[in-house]
Amino acid sequence: MKLNSVDISKTASASSIVFEALRKAIIEGDVKEGEPLRQDEIARQFNTSRIPVREAISRLEEQGLVKTQRYKGAVVSGLSADEAEEIFEFRALIEPEVIRRAVPLMSQETLETARASWAAFSASADPMSWGDLNRDFHSTLYRASGLQYHLDVIDNAMDRVDRYLRAQLVLSNGMQRANEEHIAIWEACVDGNATGAAELTRRHISGARESLIQNINSLRW
Amino acid sequence: MKLNSVDISKTASASSIVFEALRKAIIEGDVKEGEPLRQDEIARQFNTSRIPVREAISRLEEQGLVKTQRYKGAVVSGLSADEAEEIFEFRALIEPEVIRRAVPLMSQETLETARASWAAFSASADPMSWGDLNRDFHSTLYRASGLQYHLDVIDNAMDRVDRYLRAQLVLSNGMQRANEEHIAIWEACVDGNATGAAELTRRHISGARESLIQNINSLRW
DNA sequence: GAGCACGGAATTGGATCCCATATTCATTTT
DNA sequence: AAAATGAATATGGGATCCAATTCCGTGCTC
Numbered sequence: 001m002k003l004n005s006v007d008i009s010k011t012a013s014a015s016s017i018v019f020e021a022l023r024k025a026i027i028e029g030d031v032k033e034g035e036p037l038r039q040d041e042i043a044r045q046f047n048t049s050r051i052p053v054r055e056a057i058s059r060l061e062e063q064g065l066v067k068t069q070r071y072k073g074a075v076v077s078g079l080s081a082d083e084a085e086e087i088f089e090f091r092a093l094i095e096p097e098v099i100r101r102a103v104p105l106m107s108q109e110t111l112e113t114a115r116a117s118w119a120a121f122s123a124s125a126d127p128m129s130w131g132d133l134n135r136d137f138h139s140t141l142y143r144a145s146g147l148q149y150h151l152d153v154i155d156n157a158m159d160r161v162d163r164y165l166r167a168q169l170v171l172s173n174g175m176q177r178a179n180e181e182h183i184a185i186w187e188a189c190v191d192g193n194a195t196g197a198a199e200l201t202r203r204h205i206s207g208a209r210e211s212l213i214q215n216i217n218s219l220r221w
Numbered sequence: 222m223k224l225n226s227v228d229i230s231k232t233a234s235a236s237s238i239v240f241e242a243l244r245k246a247i248i249e250g251d252v253k254e255g256e257p258l259r260q261d262e263i264a265r266q267f268n269t270s271r272i273p274v275r276e277a278i279s280r281l282e283e284q285g286l287v288k289t290q291r292y293k294g295a296v297v298s299g300l301s302a303d304e305a306e307e308i309f310e311f312r313a314l315i316e317p318e319v320i321r322r323a324v325p326l327m328s329q330e331t332l333e334t335a336r337a338s339w340a341a342f343s344a345s346a347d348p349m350s351w352g353d354l355n356r357d358f359h360s361t362l363y364r365a366s367g368l369q370y371h372l373d374v375i376d377n378a379m380d381r382v383d384r385y386l387r388a389q390l391v392l393s394n395g396m397q398r399a400n401e402e403h404i405a406i407w408e409a410c411v412d413g414n415a416t417g418a419a420e421l422t423r424r425h426i427s428g429a430r431e432s433l434i435q436n437i438n439s440l441r442w
Numbered sequence: 443g444a445g446c447a448c449g450g451a452a453t454t455g456g457a458t459c460c461c462a463t464a465t466t467c468a469t470t471t472t
Numbered sequence: 473a474a475a476a477t478g479a480a481t482a483t484g485g486g487a488t489c490c491a492a493t494t495c496c497g498t499g500c501t502c
Contacts, residue, residue, distance in 0.1 A: 013291060013485065015279065039454070049487045051272070054455085055279045058236065062283040064373070070234055071454050071493045086370050090315075097314055149307050149381075152285070153374060160370075234455065260484070270457045275485085292463045292484055445501090452495070459488080470477070 015052035018042065019059050026065050026076055027162035028131070033078030037066060063156060079160065081213070087161050088209035092202050095142070095154060100198035102145035103189055111190055114140045118182040130175055131166040137182055141189060141197075164212055171215055177207070236273035239263065240280050247286050247297055248383040249352070254299030258287060284377060300381065302434070308382050309430035313423050316363070316375060321419035323366035324410055332411055335361045339403040351396055352387040358403055362410060362418075389429055392436055398428070 012020075022042070025031050037057060039050045046053070057074045060066045068074040079087070117137035124133060135158060142151055158165075169175045181204045188197035233241075243263070246252050258278060260271045267274070278295045281287045289295040300308070338358035345354060356379060363372055379386075390396045402425045409418035 011291075015485085038452095040452090050454085051486055051488095055276055055485095058276045059279050059283045062280045068454095070232075072495095073454065083370065086368055089368075090370055090374070093318055094311075094314060147307055147310075149304065149311055149378075153311070157370075236455085259482095261482090271484085272456055272458095289484090294484060443502105447498105447500080449498085450496090453493085455490105455492075457488100457490075460486085462485080463483085465482075466480085468477105468479080471475085472473100 013052070014046070014048045015055040015059075018046055018048070018052050019056035021046070022056055022060060023063075023065065023159070026060070027159045029163040029166065031076050033076050035076050037074045037076070039073070064160060079164070084161055084164055084212060085209060087157050088205060088212065091154070091157050091161075092205040092209065094150065094157075095138070095205060096198035096202040098142050098145050098147055098150050098154065099185075099189075099201050100194045101147065102141055102143075103192060103194035103197050105146065106141070106144045106189055110140060110144045111186070114186055114189070118179065118186060121182065122179045127166075127170045127175075130169045131162060134165070134169065134178060134182075135162075137186075141185070165208065168208055168211060168215070171211070174208075174211060178204070181207070234273070235267070235269045236276040236280075239267055239269070239273050240277035242267070243277055243281060244284075244286065244380070247281070248380045250384040250387065252297050254297050256297050258295045258297070260294070285381060300385070305382055305385055305433060306430060308378050309426060309433065312375070312378050312382075313426040313430065315371065315378075316359070316426060317419035317423040319363050319366050319368055319371050319375065320406075320410075320422050321415045322368065323363055324413060324415035324418050326367065327362070327365045327410055331361060331365045332407070335407055335410070339400065339407060342403065343400045348387075348391045348396075351390045352383060355386070355390065355399060355403075356383075358407075362406070385433055386429065389432060389436070392432070395432060399425070402428070 022031075022037070031037070039053045039057070042053045043050045057066060057068065061068050061074065065077060066074040067077045114137055117133055117140055121130065121133040121137060124130060139151075139155075142154060145151070169178060181200065185197055185200045185204065188200055243252075243258070252258070260274045260278070263274045264271045278287060278289065282289055282295065286298065287295040288298045335358055338354055338361055342351065342354040342358060345351060360372075360376075363375060366372070390399060402421065406418055406421045406425065409421055
């Protein structure tokens with residue numbers, strides 16, 4: 001007998017659905033810094049009770065995306081200029097090393113997927129999609145390293161500064177510049193030039209950091 | 222009227238108490254790898270309901286300390302040799318940089334506290350306390366950097382390998398060697414030798430990694 | 443009119459109850 | 473006797489209810 005079966009054990013629980021949705025909304029800036037997360041309201045929106053919502057919020061807090069105060073609830077945690085800068089410094093430290101180790105392990109398929117990402121990035125006229133495509137590009141390359149812990153840590157760091165990165169891309173010629181840098185990184189990968197890809201990645205992130213510092217005031221929304 | 226008042230808003234919620242207790246029990250190896258966490262049993266032990274326990278477990282999962290399967294519950298997640306090694310590599314990448322930046326910022330008090338930590342470490346005959354004292358020593362030095370995000374990330378990495386580190390210290394002359402290396406790192410800090418402290422820290426962690434690889438089989442408990 | 447006390451509404455934290463699923467074991471069927 | 477079936481139990485996920493705390497508006501006092 002042949003059935004179109006799905007693995008029921010893999011269906012998501014309500015709390016993880018709520019968690020993913022809130023995470024996405026926060027990192028994309030749909031809920032603003034300082035904005036409180038009302039359990040009741042969220043529960044109604046997802047047509048569920050507050051229990052899964054509370055679990056989702058406690059997970060978000062563990063990730064540093066929200067801060068909760070007893071009996072006062074959770075608010076989306078913003079970053080000071082210093083904190084944002086620190087996270088970019090962190091990324092500039094770890095991501096070059098990851099890509100350096102990833103380069104020798106990149107398959108043809110990885111390179112092709114990455115190429116598709118930067119192509120879509122450079123072709124997209126929609127600023128809303130830039131953030132995702134930018135992230136896809138880097139993640140694809142990093143993933144080849146097989147360093148799962150590093151990947152998880154990078155994801156968290158990205159989550160924390162995602163909003164700022166998006167704002168960054170639409171500012172001045174941020175998107176244009178990022179695009180050129182992506183191509184350079186990609187070419188280094190194709191050439192099997194690990195240290196080159198690492199150095200370009202480091203500059204890519206440091207450049208974003210510099211640009212962020214300069215524009216930090218106009219980013220305060 | 223003068224009362225010995227406490228700030229009630231700072232009293233911990235049940236879920237955070239449970240979380241801290243479970244976290245400590247897991248990283249110290251009191252609950253073994255693969256051991257399931259029974260919500261009911263834990264709730265009874267803390268004289269509370271399952272709700273706070275569930276929130277605690279979801280936070281632990283977010284930290285990677287446990288894995289849960291729908292309708293099957295949470296089990297303490299162990300690390301494969303590769304995963305443990307990866308985390309040591311991660312630490313060897315980030316901790317030297319943090320201490321390098323911390324050295325110029327270290328106060329007299331910081332150095333004194335760190336000295337007390339390694340003194341206690343070297344004097345202690347109790348293997349159970351070695352893990353804590355070892356961690357205290359490094360944390361004290363790192364904290365001077367003021368890099369809060371880096372500190373959080375390091376804490377998480379430490380949590381994940383804490384069990385292995387403890388086992389490490391009692392093996393062969395692990396404790397003896399760690400002690401000597403601590404003193405060397407501390408002296409570099411006192412001398413204001415940032416790059417030296419960084420390099421010693423890198424070797425300290427790499428050494429632990431090597432030793433771990435060699436003993437990984439005897440550590441499979 | 444300003445400031446404060448009081449009280450109800452809103453909100454979060456926790457407890458209890460119910461349902462869904464997994465597992466184990468007895469029972470039936472062949 | 474082996475395999476399939478079904479009941480019993482254990483366990484986790486979620487809903488509803490209650491308690492504790494905070495927030496906010498009203499009215500009172502001076």
